[in-house]
Amino acid sequence: xxxxxxxxxxxxYKGIGKSTVKSLDQLNLTVxxxxxxxxxxRNGAGKTTTIKILCSLLKASTGEAQVFGExxxxxxxxxxxxxxxxxxxxxxxxxxxETIDFYGRLQGLDSATRKRxxxxxxxxxxxxxxxxxxxxxxxxxxxxxxxxxxxxxxxPPLLILxxxxxxxxxxGRRQIRELMVYLREQKKTLxxxxxxLSDVEQVCDRVGILVKGKLVRTGRIDMLLxxxxxxxxxVATGLEDATCKALAGRAxxxxxxxxxxxxxxxxxxxxxxxxxxxxxxxxxxxxxxPLKETxxxxxxxxxxxxxxxxxxxxxSSQMGAVS
Amino acid sequence: xxxxxxxxxxxxxxxxxxxxxxxxxFAAATIIGSKALGWISIGQDIKIVKDLSLAAMSVxxxxxxxxxxTSLVYKEIDKRTLYTIISQPIHRFEFILGKYxxxxxxxxxxxxxxxxxxxxxxxxxxxxLDSIFFLAALLVFWKLLLLTAFAILLSSxxxxxxxxxxxxxxxxFGHATGIFTDLPPHFDGTSAKWLLEGIYYVIPNLSNFDIxxxxxNEVAVSTxxxxxxxxxxxxxxxxxxxxxxxxxxxxxx
Numbered sequence: 001x002x003x004x005x006x007x008x009x010x011x012x013y014k015g016i017g018k019s020t021v022k023s024l025d026q027l028n029l030t031v032x033x034x035x036x037x038x039x040x041x042r043n044g045a046g047k048t049t050t051i052k053i054l055c056s057l058l059k060a061s062t063g064e065a066q067v068f069g070e071x072x073x074x075x076x077x078x079x080x081x082x083x084x085x086x087x088x089x090x091x092x093x094x095x096x097x098e099t100i101d102f103y104g105r106l107q108g109l110d111s112a113t114r115k116r117x118x119x120x121x122x123x124x125x126x127x128x129x130x131x132x133x134x135x136x137x138x139x140x141x142x143x144x145x146x147x148x149x150x151x152x153x154x155x156p157p158l159l160i161l162x163x164x165x166x167x168x169x170x171x172g173r174r175q176i177r178e179l180m181v182y183l184r185e186q187k188k189t190l191x192x193x194x195x196x197l198s199d200v201e202q203v204c205d206r207v208g209i210l211v212k213g214k215l216v217r218t219g220r221i222d223m224l225l226x227x228x229x230x231x232x233x234x235v236a237t238g239l240e241d242a243t244c245k246a247l248a249g250r251a252x253x254x255x256x257x258x259x260x261x262x263x264x265x266x267x268x269x270x271x272x273x274x275x276x277x278x279x280x281x282x283x284x285x286x287x288x289x290p291l292k293e294t295x296x297x298x299x300x301x302x303x304x305x306x307x308x309x310x311x312x313x314x315x316s317s318q319m320g321a322v323s
Numbered sequence: 324x325x326x327x328x329x330x331x332x333x334x335x336x337x338x339x340x341x342x343x344x345x346x347x348x349f350a351a352a353t354i355i356g357s358k359a360l361g362w363i364s365i366g367q368d369i370k371i372v373k374d375l376s377l378a379a380m381s382v383x384x385x386x387x388x389x390x391x392x393t394s395l396v397y398k399e400i401d402k403r404t405l406y407t408i409i410s411q412p413i414h415r416f417e418f419i420l421g422k423y424x425x426x427x428x429x430x431x432x433x434x435x436x437x438x439x440x441x442x443x444x445x446x447x448x449x450x451x452l453d454s455i456f457f458l459a460a461l462l463v464f465w466k467l468l469l470l471t472a473f474a475i476l477l478s479s480x481x482x483x484x485x486x487x488x489x490x491x492x493x494x495x496f497g498h499a500t501g502i503f504t505d506l507p508p509h510f511d512g513t514s515a516k517w518l519l520e521g522i523y524y525v526i527p528n529l530s531n532f533d534i535x536x537x538x539x540n541e542v543a544v545s546t547x548x549x550x551x552x553x554x555x556x557x558x559x560x561x562x563x564x565x566x567x568x569x570x571x572x573x574x575x576x
Contacts, residue, residue: 055410058575075412083410089403091332093339105328106411150407 001069003158003189004031004054009063010213011049023049025213026063031191031206033068033157036184038200039193040299041210047193048086050210051162054191055083067158079107082156086163088147092136096127096146099135100153107154121149125179141172148179159183161192165199177203197296209299211306225293232271234263235287236278243281250274260286325413326421333395333425342390347433350383354441358448369450374539376441377459380434381533384467385494387433388426392474393486395422400576409576416568419475423564426471434464451541458549459538465556466532470494472563479571496522497529527559 011024024046031037041047052058053065054072070077090099097118104114122128125145130138135146144164151159164180165173173196180190180203194200200207201221208218217224231252237259239247244261248254250270251263265271268290275285293301337343357375358368396419399405408418438460442452473493477486496503503523510516531552537544 052575055406057406057409059573075414078410078412081410083407085403085406087403088407090407091336091404093336094332102328102332103407103411106325106408106413108324108412147407 001033002030002066003033003035004029004037004065004067004191006030006050006065007063009050009053009065010061011046011053011058012061023213024053024060027210027213027215029208029215029218031189033189034184034187036180036190036203036205037192038204038207039191039210040195040197040200040207041193042303045210046213047210048162049213051083051160051191051193054160055081079154080156080158082151082153082159084144084147084151084159084161084164086166087140088143088150090135090143090146090150093134095130095132095134096149097122097131099146100149103150103153109154117153121152124152124182125149140167141169141175144168144172144176148176158189158191161190163193163195165194165196173199197294197299201295207295209302211303214306216306217302221295225295225298230267231291232265232268233287233289233291234265234271234274234278234285235289236261236263236283237286239278239281239283243283247274247277247281264291326417326424329408329413329418329421330424330428333422334428337391337426337429340391343387343429343433346383346387346390347436350379350437351440353379353383354437354444369445369448370539372445372448372450373441373456374535376437376444377456377463377535377538380437380441380460380463381466381535383437384430384434384463385470385491388430388467388471388474389487389490389494391429392426392471393478393490394483395426395475396478396571397481397483397486405576415572419479419564419568419571423472423475423567426475427468430464430467430471434460434467453541455534455541455544456538458544459534462532462534462549462552465553466529469527469529469556469560469563472560472567476563476567476570479567479574493526494529496526498533500526500528500530527555531555 006027006029009024009027009029010022013021013023023044027046027050029050039047039050049058053060054067056072056078059073065072067077068080070080072078091102094102100118100121101114104117109117122131125148127145127149130142135143138146148164151161161180165176168176177199180192183190184203190203204221206218206220207224209216239261244254244256247261247263250265250273252266254261254263256262263271263274265274271288275288278285354372354376357372357379360371360375396405399408409415438457441460442456445452445456470490470493474486474490477489480486481489500523503519503526506516506519510519534544534549536542
């Protein structure tokens with residue numbers, strides 16, 4: 001069974017005296033059980049809207065969404081979801097221990113179970129030292145740990161995380177990343193949005209790219225990136241200047257740095273021909289590297305392609321921040 | 324259990340609200356200061372203390388219901404604490420009822436505390452207390468329950484400032500519903516008359532909860548009347564809570 005399935009999910013905001021905004025446009029998305037799915041898109045692309053519909057905070061204008069076969073508007077669905085909002089807020093006058101107890105009560109857990117939940121989550125998220133301090137004075141990282149603990153109360157099989165690494169320092173980000181890897185090992189399904197693409201690359205099985213409310217691409221990261229991986233960098237030495245100039249004509253770009261010549265070729269076939277000629281002209285091959293596109297480069301290119309096809313004016317400078 | 328969890332949390336939050344203590348201070352000061360008016364009216368001091376004490380309970384209770392009630396749901400949305408609550412396996416009506424019960428508990432404590440202060444003060448002044456005084460306090464509490472339900476309805480629809488203004492108008496007009504029907508003759512046959520009479524039937528008559536004069540003058544009020552007033556308040560409260568639940572049920576947060 002799919003952990004998440006949406007069918008033609010749309011959300012239109014209509015304000016009195018304001019223009020109508022289509023935040024989500026016929027989203028069809030499936031996320032498998034035990035999968036870690038990264039949801040990418042710029043600010044305003046519709047990521048948070050999707051997450052809020054899945055968590056029953058917003059009502060879809062059209063279409064439907066299910067988690068493990070349950071309609072997201074049902075209580076049964078919400079039992080299966082642990083939700084971490086972007087920059088989670090909790091009652092400032094409560095301590096983490098009281099907060100977990102409160103959310104345990106909202107889930108209908110009895111007193112003994114709530115105590116066990118606290119012990120387990122305090123150990124997992126290192127909350128012991130701050131157990132009895134009021135949340136009011138907490139740093140962003142501490143709040144995020146409490147937020148994760150709240151999302152994990154009741155051991156839900158699906159975790160929906162909205163920008164879980166947003167605003168954290170490198171150590172905080174690393175802690176959250178490690179926690180996500182741990183949760184993946186625990187066979188949880190993770191669905192999260194993030195603008196830290198390097199983190200997404202390290203944690204996710206699959207990603208989906210959302211542009212202006214439309215899902216334009218989904219797939220395994222390695223498959224998406226390998227499909228684009230055609231360029232090869234060849235580094236050679238021991239070539240005469242005239243030979244270098246002649247060989248450079250075949251390359252997409254080339255440059256000389258000290259005794260090394262760097263060629264970037266548009267395909268492995270061209271690169272292999274160049275390597276043969278380097279040997280033929282008495283040169284020596286130093287490196288042969290297939291150039292791998294990063295997720296960030298892929299993301300930016302996809303964004304630009306979609307926006308250009310829509311408007312015909314998209315440029316990389318228009319892409320702005322990824323989030 | 325879920326309603327209780329929300330209610331307890333609301334109580335804990337409200338009890339930390341400084342505005343509560345400021346209003347309680349002024350209420351106590353009004354009760355104690357009522358003796359000053361008693362000096363002006365020779366021989367009437369106990370009556371005036373009782374009368375003003377009940378008036379203070381009503382006015383300051385209403386201010387507490389307005390200040391806390393109208394921000395109760397709005398603040399949860401504004402501060403985003405609602406996100407992690409509504410995404411739990413909880414019905415939205417349970418959240419509204421929990422919020423209402425939490426504030427109801429606060430008002431019960433407030434009215435009890437003010438009744439205690441007023442009772443002790445009356446006894447210290449050599450006066451006597453009979454059941455009508457406590458029944459009058461009970462009806463003040465019942466009126467506050469109705470106004471709190473209205474405040475929560477507005478809290479899920481609009482900002483606290485606008486909500487507070489509407490509830491306060493509701494309170495004022497609710498005590499003066501007669502003005503909507505006792506219109507001068509030149510209103511006869513006009514649409515304004517229809518409109519004002521319509522308002523008369525929609526706005527609850529809050530004077531039904533006011534037996535202050537009877538309490539001050541130790542005039543008996545029948546149990547039947549008190550029960551009728553409580554039933555009247557309960558019906559209005561239930562209707563307003565139902566509207567609050569319906570307004571919140573489909574709300575995007």
